[in-house]
Amino acid sequence: MDDLKFGTRNKRGDWSPNGRIEVAPFWAWPPKFLKVLHWLPEYLFPWNAFHMATALAYWYLVIPDIETMKTLSWGWPLYLYAVNATAIFVMYGSIELFYYVKRVQGNRFKYNAKFPSEQPSDVFWFKSQNIDNFMRSFFISIPLWTVVEVAMLWCFANGSATWVNWDEHPYYLALLVFIAPVIHEVHFFLIHRLIHTPLLYKWIHSVHHNSVNPSPWSSLSMHPVEGFLYHAVALWHLVIPSNPIVALFQLHIAGFGAVNGHIGFEKLEVTEETAVDSHAYAHYLHHKYFEVNYGGDGLIPLDKWFGTWHDGTKEGEAQMQARFQEKKARLNAKNTETASQR
Numbered sequence: 001m002d003d004l005k006f007g008t009r010n011k012r013g014d015w016s017p018n019g020r021i022e023v024a025p026f027w028a029w030p031p032k033f034l035k036v037l038h039w040l041p042e043y044l045f046p047w048n049a050f051h052m053a054t055a056l057a058y059w060y061l062v063i064p065d066i067e068t069m070k071t072l073s074w075g076w077p078l079y080l081y082a083v084n085a086t087a088i089f090v091m092y093g094s095i096e097l098f099y100y101v102k103r104v105q106g107n108r109f110k111y112n113a114k115f116p117s118e119q120p121s122d123v124f125w126f127k128s129q130n131i132d133n134f135m136r137s138f139f140i141s142i143p144l145w146t147v148v149e150v151a152m153l154w155c156f157a158n159g160s161a162t163w164v165n166w167d168e169h170p171y172y173l174a175l176l177v178f179i180a181p182v183i184h185e186v187h188f189f190l191i192h193r194l195i196h197t198p199l200l201y202k203w204i205h206s207v208h209h210n211s212v213n214p215s216p217w218s219s220l221s222m223h224p225v226e227g228f229l230y231h232a233v234a235l236w237h238l239v240i241p242s243n244p245i246v247a248l249f250q251l252h253i254a255g256f257g258a259v260n261g262h263i264g265f266e267k268l269e270v271t272e273e274t275a276v277d278s279h280a281y282a283h284y285l286h287h288k289y290f291e292v293n294y295g296g297d298g299l300i301p302l303d304k305w306f307g308t309w310h311d312g313t314k315e316g317e318a319q320m321q322a323r324f325q326e327k328k329a330r331l332n333a334k335n336t337e338t339a340s341q342r
């Protein structure tokens with residue numbers, strides 16, 4: 001595929017897409033029904049459908065029976081950890097293998113011309129972004145994902161959560177499935193905004209931001225506090241009446257879906273003519289500029305409402321720079337004030 005039909009490449013070789021990152025069309029006023037109809041399949045396929053498929057596969061093939069889950073022990077949680085780790089190894093690992101190791105599409109659609117393996121840095125364990133990200137994912141974040149999963153299943157098994165049945169309330173549960181990505185977006189925005197406050201950033205979130213040029217392994221490379229808070233989105237299903245399959249779907253949007261923002265390519269070419277959109281650009285810009293796009297790519301335009309949206313255009317860039325200048329001026333004024341008070 002010719003990526004220059006879809007974007008431009010600068011002197012350094014970094015590719016950026018033409019056009020802007022559009023927020024979901026139902027936010028438009030007056031409503032644009034046709035656009036919403038076009039957007040729907042993209043909302044469902046392939047990513048959310050994939051997360052639903054994995055949730056169903058887990059429920060029918062992996063999750064132990066209710067009786068087993070009534071008691072906390074080491075056996076079934078370790079088994080769930082092994083399945084989660086294997087699934088992530090296969091899913092993230094395949095993207096990493098084909099697009100980062102074998103580099104099947106070279107630099108086509110790649111936002112940053114460089115590959116992390118070419119950039120050793122002291123901020124990483126063993127000076128390697130790949131090793132650091134891999135170890136943090138498998139030894140910190142995936143165990144914490146499993147902790148959340150076990151807590152949630154244990155609560156359902158013991159009746160401490162309101163378990164809604166599919167035959168009794170199919171429309172309610174279908175609606176809950178449909179809005180699970182919205183719950184994810186709001187939860188993620190809030191915890192993400194919180195850990196970007198100066199103290200928490202330094203202590204917690206800087207670990208994730210060490211990867212300025214993220215790759216799939218960066219997705220779950222987090223400090224333990226972030227690793228827990230991020231996956232804890234599934235615990236909302238203990239508060240609202242729900243069903244373990246929907247709760248698993250919610251958890252998989254977080255665990256498996258974390259890769260989306262960190263793929264590093266706008267499109268993953270599947271054949272000569274077809275490609276899968278990664279939806280990675282908004283979060284790529286977050287890793288590049290830190291203080292923009294705290295949420296996803298516009299399902300709920302929280303960043304737009306809070307003035308931190310970068311839509312990938314020159315205007316978006318100018319707005320961001322203006323905001324950074326304002327912040328700098330505010331800080332300078334504050335410093336001068338404190339200095340004069342001394």
Ligand SMILES: [Zn+2]
Binds near residue numbers: 219262287
């Ligand atoms: Zn990230």
Ligand SMILES: [Zn+2]
Binds near residue numbers: 209286290
């Ligand atoms: Zn961040």
